[in-house]
Amino acid sequence: MAESVEQLRQRVEELERELALERSRRILGGGDGGGGRTRIEKMSPEVVDSNPYSRLMALKRMGIVSDYEKIRTYAVAIVGVGGVGSVTAEMLTRCGIGKLLLFDYDKVELANMNRLFFQPHQAGLSKVQAAEHTLRNINPDVLFEVHNYNITTVEHFQHFMTRISNGGLEEGKPVDLVLSCVDNFEARMAINTACNELGQTWMESGVSENAVSGHIQLIIPGESACFACAPPLVVAANIDEKTLKRDGVCAASLPTTMGVVAGILVQNVLKFLLDFGAVSFYLGYNAMQDFFPTMSMKPNPQCDDRNCRKQQEEHKKKAAALPKQEAVPEEEEHIVHEENEWGIELVSEVSEEELKNSSGPIPDLPEGITVAFTIPKKQEDSVPEVTVEDSGETLEDLMAKMKTL
Amino acid sequence: MAESVEQLRQRVEELERELALERSRRILGGGDGGGGRTRIEKMSPEVVDSNPYSRLMALKRMGIVSDYEKIRTYAVAIVGVGGVGSVTAEMLTRCGIGKLLLFDYDKVELANMNRLFFQPHQAGLSKVQAAEHTLRNINPDVLFEVHNYNITTVEHFQHFMTRISNGGLEEGKPVDLVLSCVDNFEARMAINTACNELGQTWMESGVSENAVSGHIQLIIPGESACFACAPPLVVAANIDEKTLKRDGVCAASLPTTMGVVAGILVQNVLKFLLDFGAVSFYLGYNAMQDFFPTMSMKPNPQCDDRNCRKQQEEHKKKAAALPKQEAVPEEEEHIVHEENEWGIELVSEVSEEELKNSSGPIPDLPEGITVAFTIPKKQEDSVPEVTVEDSGETLEDLMAKMKTL
Numbered sequence: 111m112a113e114s115v116e117q118l119r120q121r122v123e124e125l126e127r128e129l130a131l132e133r134s135r136r137i138l139g140g141g142d143g144g145g146g147r148t149r150i151e152k153m154s155p156e157v158v159d160s161n162p163y164s165r166l167m168a169l170k171r172m173g174i175v176s177d178y179e180k181i182r183t184y185a186v187a188i189v190g191v192g193g194v195g196s197v198t199a200e201m202l203t204r205c206g207i208g209k210l211l212l213f214d215y216d217k218v219e220l221a222n223m224n225r226l227f228f229q230p231h232q233a234g235l236s237k238v239q240a241a242e243h244t245l246r247n248i249n250p251d252v253l254f255e256v257h258n259y260n261i262t263t264v265e266h267f268q269h270f271m272t273r274i275s276n277g278g279l280e281e282g283k284p285v286d287l288v289l290s291c292v293d294n295f296e297a298r299m300a301i302n303t304a305c306n307e308l309g310q311t312w313m314e315s316g317v318s319e320n321a322v323s324g325h326i327q328l329i330i331p332g333e334s335a336c337f338a339c340a341p342p343l344v345v346a347a348n349i350d351e352k353t354l355k356r357d358g359v360c361a362a363s364l365p366t367t368m369g370v371v372a373g374i375l376v377q378n379v380l381k382f383l384l385d386f387g388a389v390s391f392y393l394g395y396n397a398m399q400d401f402f403p404t405m406s407m408k409p410n411p412q413c414d415d416r417n418c419r420k421q422q423e424e425h426k427k428k429a430a431a432l433p434k435q436e437a438v439p440e441e442e443e444h445i446v447h448e449e450n451e452w453g454i455e456l457v458s459e460v461s462e463e464e465l466k467n468s469s470g471p472i473p474d475l476p477e478g479i480t481v482a483f484t485i486p487k488k489q490e491d492s493v494p495e496v497t498v499e500d501s502g503e504t505l506e507d508l509m510a511k512m513k514t515l
Numbered sequence: 516m517a518e519s520v521e522q523l524r525q526r527v528e529e530l531e532r533e534l535a536l537e538r539s540r541r542i543l544g545g546g547d548g549g550g551g552r553t554r555i556e557k558m559s560p561e562v563v564d565s566n567p568y569s570r571l572m573a574l575k576r577m578g579i580v581s582d583y584e585k586i587r588t589y590a591v592a593i594v595g596v597g598g599v600g601s602v603t604a605e606m607l608t609r610c611g612i613g614k615l616l617l618f619d620y621d622k623v624e625l626a627n628m629n630r631l632f633f634q635p636h637q638a639g640l641s642k643v644q645a646a647e648h649t650l651r652n653i654n655p656d657v658l659f660e661v662h663n664y665n666i667t668t669v670e671h672f673q674h675f676m677t678r679i680s681n682g683g684l685e686e687g688k689p690v691d692l693v694l695s696c697v698d699n700f701e702a703r704m705a706i707n708t709a710c711n712e713l714g715q716t717w718m719e720s721g722v723s724e725n726a727v728s729g730h731i732q733l734i735i736p737g738e739s740a741c742f743a744c745a746p747p748l749v750v751a752a753n754i755d756e757k758t759l760k761r762d763g764v765c766a767a768s769l770p771t772t773m774g775v776v777a778g779i780l781v782q783n784v785l786k787f788l789l790d791f792g793a794v795s796f797y798l799g800y801n802a803m804q805d806f807f808p809t810m811s812m813k814p815n816p817q818c819d820d821r822n823c824r825k826q827q828e829e830h831k832k833k834a835a836a837l838p839k840q841e842a843v844p845e846e847e848e849h850i851v852h853e854e855n856e857w858g859i860e861l862v863s864e865v866s867e868e869e870l871k872n873s874s875g876p877i878p879d880l881p882e883g884i885t886v887a888f889t890i891p892k893k894q895e896d897s898v899p900e901v902t903v904e905d906s907g908e909t910l911e912d913l914m915a916k917m918k919t920l
Contacts, residue, residue, distance in 0.1 A: 118523035125530035132537040147625060147635040157765045162628035162635075165726075168767035172725040197631075201770040204629050220552060223567035224609050226602075226631075229653055230552040230567075248634055320577040321570075322792070360562045362573035365606040366782040373775035377802050380771065387727070387803035397782050398792035402807040 146247045153179045153206065162249070163206060175384045182251075184286040184383050185209035185279045189261060189270075189301055191237040192216070193225035193363055194315050194324075195291030197372035200227060202252075203245045205380065208279045209253040210245070212238045213270065215260040225365050253279070262300045271304050287379060288312035291372075293361075302337035305329065306417035309424075313382075315375050317368055319361035322397040324371035326378060326390070332421030334391055335407035338414050367397055554655045558584045558611065567654070568611060580789045587656075589788050590614035590683045590690040594666060594675075594706055596642040597621070598630035598768055599720050599729075600696030602777035605632060607657075608650045610785065613684045614658040615650070617643045618675065620665040630770050658684070667705045676709050692784060693717035696777075698766075707742035710734065711822035714829075718787075720780045722773055724766035727802040729776035731783060731795065737826030739796055740812035743819050772802055 147162065155167035169175040186207055188195050191214040199210055214237045218228045232240040238256035246254060255277060261270040275284045288310055290301045298314060305312045309331050317324040329336055374393055381387040391406035409422050552567065560572035574580040591612055593600050596619040604615055619642045623633045637645040643661035651659060660682060666675040680689045693715055695706045703719065710717045714736050722729040734741055779798055786792040796811035814827050 113520065113524075115518065115520060115523065118520065118527060119518075122523060122526050122530065125527065125534060129530060129534050129537060132534060147628075147638075157626075159624035159626045162625045164626050164765055165629045165768040168765055169726060169769075172767045174725055174727055174767065197774065200631060201774065204631065204770045206629075219564035220567045221562075221564050221569050223552075223653065224570045224611075226605060226609065229649075231652070233552075244634075247636070248628065320579055321574060322579055360569055360573055362577045362579065363570040364574075364782070364785070365609045366778045366785065369602065369606065369774050370778035370782070373771045373778060374805065377769070377771040377775070378805075380769070381803075388805070390805045393805050398786075400779065400783075400793070400795045400798050400807065400809060402805065404805060 146250065149250045153182065166205060175386050178384065180384060181206050181380075182208045183279060185211065185253075185277060186379065187211040187213065187274055187277065187285045187288045189213045189288065189290050189297065190292035191241050192222070192291065192293060193365070193368035194317060194372045194375070195289070196225075196227035196237070196241055197369055198289060198291055198315075198376055199241055199245060200248065201372060201376040202379065203249045205376070206249065207252055209255065209277075209285075211273060211277050211285060212241060212254070212256045213259070213261055214238050214241075215258060221360075225363060225368050260297075261304075262296050267300055267304070270300075271308065274304060274310055275308055284308065284310060286383065289375065289379065290314045291375075293317075298337055302329075303415065303417070306331050306336055306338075306415050306421060309421055313375060313378065315371055317363065317371055321362035321364045321367055323395060324367050325392065325394045326371065326375045327392045328378065328382070328389060331418060332409065332423075332425030335409050336413060336415060336418045338418060339410035340407065364397075367395070370395055370397075551652045551655065558587065571610060580791050583789065585789060586611050586785075587613045588684060589692070590616065590658075591784065592616040592618065592679055592682065592690045592693045594618045594693065594695050594702065595697035596646050597627070597696065597698060598770070598773035599722060599777045599780070600694070601630075601632035601642070601646055602774055603694060603696055603720075603781055604646055604650060605653065606777060606781040607784065608654045610781075611654065612657055614660065614682075614690075616678060616682050616690060617646060617659070617661045618664070618666055619643050619646075620663060626765075630768060630773050665702075667701050672705055672709070675705075676713065679709060679715055680713055689713065689715060691788065694780065694784065695719045696780075698722075703742055707734075708820065708822070711736050711741055711743075711820050711826060714826055718780060718783065720776055722768065722776055726767035726769045726772055728800060729772050730797065730799045731776065731780045732797045733783065733787070733794060736823065737814060737828075737830030740814050741818060741820060741823045743823060744815035745812065769802075772800070775800055775802075 150163070153163045153167060154161055155164065155170070157164050157168075166181075167178055170178050184207055186202060186209070188199050188202075188210060191199060191212050195212075195214070199212060202210060216237050218232045218235050218237055218240050220230060220233050222228050223230060227244075228237070228240060236258045238258050242254045242256045245252065255273070257266075257269070257273070259266040259269070261267055273285075274288060276282050278285050288301060288305060290298055290312060292298055292301070293316075301312060301314075304310070311328075311330045314327040314329060314337065315325070328334060374390075374395070378389050378393070382389045390404055392404060394401075394403040396402070409418060411419065411422060413419055413422075555568070558568045558572060559566055560569065560575070562569050562573075571586075572583055575583050589612055591607060591614070593604050593607075593615060596604060596617050600617075600619070604617060607615060621642050623637045623640050623642055623645050625635060625638050627633050628635060632649075633642070633645060641663045643663050647659045647661045650657065660678070662671075662674070662678070664671040664674075666672055678690075679693060681687050683690050693706060693710060695703055695717060697703055697706070698721075706717060706719075709715070716733070716735045719732040719734060719742065720730070733739060779795075779800070783794050783798070787794045795809055797809060799806075799808040801807070814823060816824065816827060818824055818827075
C-alpha cells in the first residue's frame with residue numbers, strides 16, 4: 111500500500127519495456143528465450159519427450175545413417191528464402207545442421223501466404239530476418255548468417271563468393287554445399303558462375319510457373335553438367351522472364367509442389383552429407399501424373415563458362431590418377447548418345463510403357479536444363495512440344511527443334 | 516506530471532493485462548488479431564502484394580484448375596496432427612479450404628521438433644489446440660473444428676462418426692474427405708470401419724519406422740480396396756506395435772520424408788476436390804533411391820468388413836445402371852492376376868529394368884497394404900524379403916510366404 115509515485119512510475123516503465131519486447135518477439139514470429147528451448151551441447155539418442163534429437167538419432171539404430179551427429183559439422187548456404195528456400199531452411203534447422211547461410215533481398219508479403227513457413231504477422235519484414243528469427247527459435251543449436259541483398263549485383267556477388275569460400279562452420283573454410291532456391295535465370299547463372307570458379311558442389315531446385323511441376327539437380331563442377339553446359343531452353347525459346355513480373359501477371363504456386371521439392375531437395379542433401387542411399391543427379395516431379403523422372407548429364411566440353419571447362423580438365427586428371435579398379439565404374443557407364451559431340455548423356459529411367467501411359471500438359475522446363483523426355487500431350491493442346499526419345503535422337507536434333515520454336 | 520497514485524495503479528494493471536495477453540498469444544504460436552490479417556469475403560485474382568490468394572487464383576489463368584474458388588466449399592477431416600497431419604493441415608489452410616476438422620489426443624513435445632510445424636514454445640499444449648491457433652492466424656478464412664480425443668475408444672468413435680457425417684461446411688452434411696495421418700494400425704482400422712459404414716471416401720498416409728519411405732492411398736468404399744481388404748502384413752508377421760512405444764525404443768523420423776508425404780497427399784486432395792490431373796490410388800516414396808511406385812487395388816469380395824462388402828454390392832449396382840459407354844473403361848482394365856480369387860489387382864508402373872537397377876533396403880511396408888514390388892536387396896542383408904513379381908505370382912503365394920515369416 112505504501113507505494114510511492116516514483117515506484118509506480120518505474121513499474122509502468124518496466125512493464126512498457128516488457129510489453130514492447132513481447133510484441134516484437136510475437137511479430138517476428140514465435141517466442142525466443144521465454145518459451146523456446148535451451149541449447150544442447152551434445153546430440154543424445156535418449157528416448158525422452160524432452161529430447162528434440164531422439165527421432166533423428168534413431169536413424170543410427172535403424173541402420174540408415176552410421177554417424178548422424180556429423181550433421182553438426184556441416185555448413186549449407188541457401189540462396190533464395192521463398193517457397194522452396196524457407197522450407198528447405200526449416201528442414202535443415204530441425205535436422206540440426208551446423209550452420210546455415212541465408213541470402214535473399216525480398217520482403218515477406220501477404221501474397222506469399224499460399225506457401226509454407228512465413229506467417230501474415232511477418233508481412234513487411236525482410237525474408238532473411240523473419241526466417242532467422244523463426245529458425246533460431248525452432249533450433250538454437252544452429253548457427254545462422256543472413257545476408258539481405260541481391261547476389262546478382264556486382265558488389266554483392268563478390269561478397270557472396272567470399273562467404274561461400276569462407277563461411278564454413280570454421281571461419282575461413284568453404285561451406286559444404288550451396289542450395290539454389292531462387293526463382294529466376296539470372297540468379298541461377300550467378301550461383302553457377304560462382305560455384306564453377308570455386309569448384310563448389312551445389313544443388314539447384316525449381317518449380318514451374320504453372321505450379322504443378324518441379325525439379326532438383328546436383329551439380330559437381332567438372333563431374334556433372336553445370337547450368338551453362340546445356341543451353342537454357344527458356345533463352346532459346348526467347349521468353350523474356352521479366353514479363354512474369356509485370357503488373358497483373360504472376361506465376362501460380364502451391365504449398366504442395368513447393369513442399370515436395372523442398373523435401374526431395376533436403377532429403378538428397380542429407381544423403382549427400384551423411385552418406386546414405388543414392389543421391390539423385392536430377393529428379394523431376396510432375397504433380398498432374400505423380401510422375402518422377404530421373405536422369406544425369408555429363409558436362410559439356412565446349413561449355414561457355416571457362417571455369418566449368420577448367421574444372422572438367424581437373425576432374426579428368428584426378429580420375430586418371432586414381433588406382434585402376436576405382437576408375438573402372440566410370441568407364442563402364444552406358445553411353446546412350448554415342449554420336450553426341452558434347453558428351454552429354456541422357457539416361458532415362460522411365461519405361462516406354464510408362465511414357466505412353468502418361469498424358470497431360472508438358473511440365474514447364476527448368477531453365478538451363480534440357481529434357482530427357484516429356485509427358486506426351488493430347489492433340490488439342492497447342493503448346494509447342496519438345497521430346498527427346500531414348501531411341502537415338504541426338505542433342506543436335508533437339509537444338510534444331512529448339513531453334514524452330 | 517499531475518498523475519495520481521490511483522491513475523498509475525490503473526495503468527500498471529492495464530499493462531499487466533496486456534502483457535499477459537501478449538505472452539499467451541506468443542506462446543500459443545504467432546500473433547492473432549494484432550499482426551495477422553483480416554478475413555477476406557471473396558477470393559480475388561488481383562495481383563497485388565496484399566492478396567494471399569493471387570498465386571492460387573493464377574492456377575485458373577495457367578489452365579490448371581477451372582474453378583479454384585470451389586475450394587472454399589469443401590470440408591476435410593484430418594485424423595492425426597503429427598508429422599504428416601500438421602503439415603497437411605497447414606497446406607490446406609494456406610490453399611484456403613472451407614473447413615478443417617482436426618482429431619488428435621496427443622500433446623506437443625520437444626521430441627516432435629525434428630518434424631515441421633510445431634515450435635518449442637508450444638511444448639505441453641494439446642496438438643489440436645496449438646495447431647488451431649497457428650492455422651487460424653495463417654488463414655482466418657478457414658473454419659476450424661478440433662477434437663482433443665482418441666477416436667479408437669468406444670464413445671469417441673461414435674462422436675467421430677457423427678462429426679464425419681454431419682461436420683461438413685453446412686452443418687448436417689458429411690465432410691468431403693477424411694485424411695488418415697495416424698501412426699498406428701488401430702487408428703487406421705477405426706477410420707476404415709467408420710468410412711466403410713458411411714460410404715465415405717478417404718485417403719490414407721504413412722511413413723515407415725526407419726523414416727526413409729512413405730505412401731499415400733485413396734480409398735473409395737466399394738470401388739477400391741479398403742484397409743481390411745488386404746490382410747495387414749504387420750499382423751501377419753506378428754509384430755506387436757506396442758513394442759515401438761516401449762521406453763528406450765522409438766521409431767526414426769525425418770522432416771523431409773514427412774514433408775514429401777504431406778505434399779503428395781495434399782496435392783492429390785487438391786486434384787480430387789478441384790478435378791484436375793490424375794488422382795493416384797497408391798503412391799509410394801522410397802527416399803533411399805528416389806523411387807515412387809504407383810499401383811491400384813480392387814476391393815476383396817471376401818473382405819472381413821461387412822460394410823465394405825455392402826459398399827461393393829452397391830458400387831456394382833451403380834456401375835451396372837450406368838449407360839454402357841461409360842461402363843466400358845472399367846471392363847477394359849488390364850487384369851494382371853487372372854487366377855487371383857480375391858480380385859485384387861496389382862498394377863506395376865515400373866519397368867523390369869528399373870527394378871533391376873534399384874537396390875538398398877526393403878521399404879518398410881505400410882500396415883494393411885500388400886506390396887506390388889520391392890527394391891531387390893543385396894545378399895548380405897539378412898532382413899526377410901517379400902517380393903511379388905509381375906509374372907504370375909498370386910496373392911496366395913504371397914500369403915504363404917507371409918506365414919513363414
